[in-house]
Amino acid sequence: MTAAALLPILDLVGVAVFAISGALAAGRKSLDLLGVIVIAIVTSVGGGTLRDLLLDRTAFWIVNPKYLVTIIVAALATMAYVRFRRPPDKALQVADALGLAFFAISGAQIAETSGTGGLIAVVMGTITGVFGGVLRDVLCAEIPMILRKGNIYATAAIAGTSAYVVLQDAGVARLWSAAAGMLVIAGLRLAAIIWSLSLPVFTINERR
Template sequence: MQLVRVLDFIGVGVFAVSGALAAGRKRLDVVGVVVIATVTAIGGGTLRDLLMNRTIFWFIDPAYLIAIFAAAALTMLYVRYRHPPERQLDVADAIGLAMFSISGARIAEQERLPDLIVVVIAVITGTFGGVLRDVLCNDIPMILQRGRIYASAVVAGTSLYVLVQHAGLNRDLASYGGMATIAGLRLAAIWWNLRLPIFDLEHHRGRK
């Protein structure tokens, strides 16, 4: 349980940074930055808890909100003095995605849900905050961008996490392996522009 809490806190902090950077790129004011950072950080975990009929995690421990506000403030302070690299938002998002997804998977396991639902809950936990961030910033959500390796990275990493546990691996070690897989796939996709195959109905129709 302790690892879940650590993953949640780190994931919340990293997603808050990603939200603050996204808000900065849209030239929002301080309130806008805090709002985007907050919904990015807690959106996925909130939907997860609602679906699982659990008390929402940041209701129980407001320290999550303090972590979000601190991360947003530090991000705004940092960018006043140094311009962040263009891909910093994607890198921060990849790290948060990995940690939050596996945290969601572990919480679903505690409720003794089937393996498939564990993977689904991981995807929801990891991606929904980013969906809210992108919608509020008037961008196409990353999960819906053509060919983007995003939710697919969560599916791969969480599936590995579940399978290696069935093979007898310790849950904590399986968690690290799942997170490394998710983050690795996302970062590889970012650095080498890897894409999933695209189903193009018009292209196939034109070949007839």
């Protein structure tokens, strides 16, 4: 009961956190007011939208406009806040890790509801968690952050959604599997931030 009541709130918090990260990225590129809102929207709904298109569902924010309202408010609040203070980078990274954890697991659950197998649920969960950030970087004409060196980001999403799928297959209840999956994602992501963990880089030696 309490957990179920918490979900819609977590959902909107995740959307708001991603909107803030989008607005800050836009600020670093000196976009105008509207550009900031557009980037905030794209960062926030991009992942879930691609998931919905691929699963042949109507995009979630069309069904319920509360998401767009939340994003616009969060982007405007970010712009107002940053006029007076530095963005609280540490707090935002923690919030972003929680948002990623929540989005990835809920994306995997939505894929399961559509009747897909485990591998596709992992892919859909990962897309839901990371694709908004990819679009944000592409629109700002940068190589997406998740592809560059030293970011355990999509990796965390893949590990957590895989844990969720494996636990469920092993008979663990849905709620506990989801909690464990989120813990894996947020834990890996925070560990990567604190100790600067990274995956090995693959470089082609053209001169060999």
